[in-house]
Amino acid sequence: MARDLDAKCRQCRREGEKLFLKGEKCFTDKCAIERRNYPPGQHGQKQGRLSGYGVQLREKQKIRRIYGVLERQFRKSYGEAAASKGVTGEALLQMLESRLDTVVYRMGFGASRTEARQVVRHNSILVNGKRVNIPSFQCKPGDMVEVAEGSKSQLRIKSAAEAAESRGRPEWVEVDTKALKGTFKNRPARAELPSSINESLVVELYSK
DSSP states (O other): OOOOOSOHHHHHHHHTSOOOOSGGGGGSTTSHHHHOOSOSSTTGGGOOOOOHHHHHHHHHHHHHHHHTOOHHHHHHHHHHHHHSSSOHHHHHHHHHHTBHHHHHHHHTSSSSHHHHHHHHHTTOEEETTEEOOOTTOBOOTTEEEEEOGGGTTOHHHHHHHHHHHHHOOOTTEEEETTTTEEEEOOOOOGGGSOTTOOHHHHHHHHTO
């Protein structure tokens, strides 16, 4: 399985904002953005203004990194979003939020999307009672997602769920923290997703 092996903190610094790629570390003063809020590399502090294309490209890279998908996967998702009814950019974000690894992360069964992806790949997640180990699996509204019985004792899953419980979860998932199971209620509306994401720039980029 292809993976993005670039250092997580470097990715956040490259995009100039927290992408929350390292779980609990992102909520502490050890976060790289808190200490060095400029792009990595020897010329990171001397970057000039980006062109229009550069702004669009950076936004696309940022969204890719937030959701942990490679270029080929991202382009495929964009193609499906463009072919669907409705607003392309919103449909793209909804598809990315419906990925099983993202749903597992939103429910708090992984401290980060990378950890949530590992939990899925290690056969620790059931969807509607059936084991699913494909991170890109598209969850549908009403799907029941739960941690498999044999994995409920894992400390990392329990601690991630407790941390998510204390911070609060998004409205489109409903979770029983003690039972480590939840329901994907619906695809999120655009207003429920971060305003720091500008998906229209990605639509402009791919429309060229």
